[in-house]
Amino acid sequence: MLPDLISFQRQFVGAIDNPATGALSVYRNTVIHGAVEALRSNFPVVEQIVGEEMFEGIAVEFSQAKPPQTPVLALYGADFAQWLGQQPWIGDLPYLPDVARVERLHVECLMAADAEALTELGGDTGALRVKLHPAVRFRWLQTPAMSIWLAHQRPVPSVIEPDWKPEGALFARPSAFLMHTPRIGASAHRILSGVRLGESVAESLAASTRLHPGESAEAVFASLLNLGAFAAPSERN
Known part of the structure; x- marks a missing residue:
C-alpha cells in the first residue's frame, strides 16, 4: 500500500474522534451513516426487536460514542453488546445485549478463515488433543438469547416464548457454504472451553462428566464432531 494512502487513512480514522465543522461535517455524517448501516447489517435481530426507528437512534448514539477505528466496517460493532448493557433503558429488554452477542458470534463465524473440519477420531483418544x-x-449466555435469535430466523413470524434460563450458543462453519447454529448445553460448552484451553479430549470429557453428570459427555463430543467444531490436523502437525 502506498505511504500516502496509509497516511491518509490514519488521518481519516483519527479525524472521526474530533468534532466536525464546516464542509468536514458532511463527511462526518457520511461516516456515521456508514457506521449505522454496518450495525444494521451486523445486528438485524436487534433491529427487529426494537424497531427500525429506535435502532437507528441507538446506532447513531453508539457510532458517536464508539466511532469506527478502521475504514473496513464488515466487523464493526465489537463493543455493541457491552454498550447496550450500559444503557439506562436496557432494564426493559434485559436479553437484548445477549442477542447482540449472538449476532456478533454469527458475524465472526461468517468472516473467519476457511479450514477443513475434523470428521473422525482414529485410534486411542486418551491423550489426543484437537483444536477448534x-x-x-x-x-454461554444468562438469557435465552440463542432461542430468541433462532426464532427470528424462521421464515414465518411466530410468538416467541422461550424458557427463561441460561443456554449456550454455537456457530460452526465446517465448509465455506455450510453453517450450523445450534443451542448447546452446559456439557458442550465445557468441552469446547476445555479444547480451547488446550486440554486433551479425555480431560475435557472427564471434566464435563464431573460437572454435568446428567449429560453424556461422549455423546455430546460426537455431536460436536459431526457439527464440524474441530479442525482437521494440518500437514505441519
Whole structure:
C-alpha cells in the first residue's frame, strides 16, 4: 500500500474522534451513516426487536460514542453488546445485549478463515488433543438469547416464548457454504472451553462428566464432531 494512502487513512480514522465543522461535517455524517448501516447489517435481530426507528437512534448514539477505528466496517460493532448493557433503558429488554452477542458470534463465524473440519477420531483418544475449527464461535449466555435469535430466523413470524434460563450458543462453519447454529448445553460448552484451553479430549470429557453428570459427555463430543467444531490436523502437525 502506498505511504500516502496509509497516511491518509490514519488521518481519516483519527479525524472521526474530533468534532466536525464546516464542509468536514458532511463527511462526518457520511461516516456515521456508514457506521449505522454496518450495525444494521451486523445486528438485524436487534433491529427487529426494537424497531427500525429506535435502532437507528441507538446506532447513531453508539457510532458517536464508539466511532469506527478502521475504514473496513464488515466487523464493526465489537463493543455493541457491552454498550447496550450500559444503557439506562436496557432494564426493559434485559436479553437484548445477549442477542447482540449472538449476532456478533454469527458475524465472526461468517468472516473467519476457511479450514477443513475434523470428521473422525482414529485410534486411542486418551491423550489426543484437537483444536477448534477457526470459524467456530461459542458462548454461554444468562438469557435465552440463542432461542430468541433462532426464532427470528424462521421464515414465518411466530410468538416467541422461550424458557427463561441460561443456554449456550454455537456457530460452526465446517465448509465455506455450510453453517450450523445450534443451542448447546452446559456439557458442550465445557468441552469446547476445555479444547480451547488446550486440554486433551479425555480431560475435557472427564471434566464435563464431573460437572454435568446428567449429560453424556461422549455423546455430546460426537455431536460436536459431526457439527464440524474441530479442525482437521494440518500437514505441519
